Amino acid sequence: MDYKLKKEYWSHSGNRIAVRFEYEYKNRDGKSFRAYGNENWEFDAHGLMKKRFASINDLEIKEEDRYL
Incomplete structure (x- = not known):
């Protein structure tokens, strides 16, 4: 719920692309995560x-710390 995604181009070479990403969401209990x-x-x-x-780090955050 309340899913927001941001991807940033990092680099490319030939048929490969690298991006940095972050997304925020709420789980069914209403807790916010980034x-x-x-x-x-x-x-x-x-x-x-x-x-x-992909290398993904996921952490719980406070609602007021959401910025996406």
């Missing part, structure tokens, strides 16, 4: 995503 990390995407010759690697 997840953040890095993603690396690799695409095939047709432009379809072939591989995705």
Whole structure:
């Protein structure tokens, strides 16, 4: 619930892209969380995503600490 996502371009080379991301959400109990990390995407010759690697950190935050 109340999901908001932000992705920032980091770099690219050939058929690969790296992005930084963070998102905020509430669980069913109404607790707020922020997840953040890095993603690396690799695409095939047709432009379809072939591989995705992500490093994700997830932590509970106070409602007043949400900023997305």
